[in-house]
């Protein structure tokens with residue numbers, strides 16, 4: 001935790017265009033104001049106000065269908081928002097394609113990880129961004145960069161970067177997907193359920209990887225169903241219910257039972273009212 005997000009809890013009561021004195025905008029890396037996305041008549045996410053801070057892990061929670069994946073796909077440029085504004089370091093930005101979000105420094109690790117099993121680790125790390133030297137692939141540079149990135153993240157369980165990704169364990173695959181994301185100088189790493197398919201020790205590895213990203217000043221937005229994971233790793237929490245963000249704030253404002261209440265009913269008597277949205 002390197003940045004103090006200030007006293008603001010949720011920005012949930014602040015709807016519509018951001019006001020000039022909006023405190024979240026001056027300290028956040030990414031701020032969403034009034035973001036909505038509908039698919040025809042289906043309102044998937046509605047009027048989302050959320051601040052994401054550098055060096056902090058924000059856990060995005062919510063039941064199935066709450067709108068978590070649609071929200072991160074909107075930040076990643078897969079869906080353009082139907083309405084609302086996004087601010088990157090206080091400046092309004094328009095993210096309409098995955099390239100737009102990549103250019104800003106947003107990297108998203110989707111649930112399926114989008115790795116190619118029949119390629120090795122180095123090839124996966126540079127897929128679509130291959131380094132060349134006089135027209136040929138610069139294998140040496142790509143291999144060294146891969147090794148360095150994994151070492152920087154203290155990923156020590158991989159024996160060889162020339163191993164096929166199909167032969168890796170779930171935790172190792174997750175680590176490669178994250179390493180690929182941070183190798184591109186990402187400032188915000190978004191992860192959709194990174195531990196869902198993992199066993200106990202692999203989960204611990206991925207959680208410590210998430211912490212190391214934050215220690216490096218990267219903002220991490222992590223979707224998780226697992227409250228143990230959330231309370232181990234998150235600095236802040238955000239809870240969605242039926243497409244709305246019903247609560248957000250420092251993780252210390254929550255405990256397991258209030259988080260469960262918010263996830264299942266959209267409200268909690270145990271969370272201070274200042275951080276519960278109307």
Ligand SMILES: Nc1ncnc2c1ncn2[C@@H]1O[C@H](COP(=O)(O)OP(=O)(O)O)[C@@H](O)[C@H]1O
Pocket residue numbers: 039042043044045062063064065066067068069070071
């Ligand atoms: N491509 C789509 N077209 C229509 N409706 C969608 C689409 N993607 C998601 N939805 C709807 O949006 C809502 C939120 O979905 P989603 O974000 O996937 O939930 P979560 O990730 O929280 O489980 C759901 O009602 C879902 O059916």
Ligand SMILES: [Mg+2]
Pocket residue numbers: 068069070
């Ligand atoms: Mg989802």
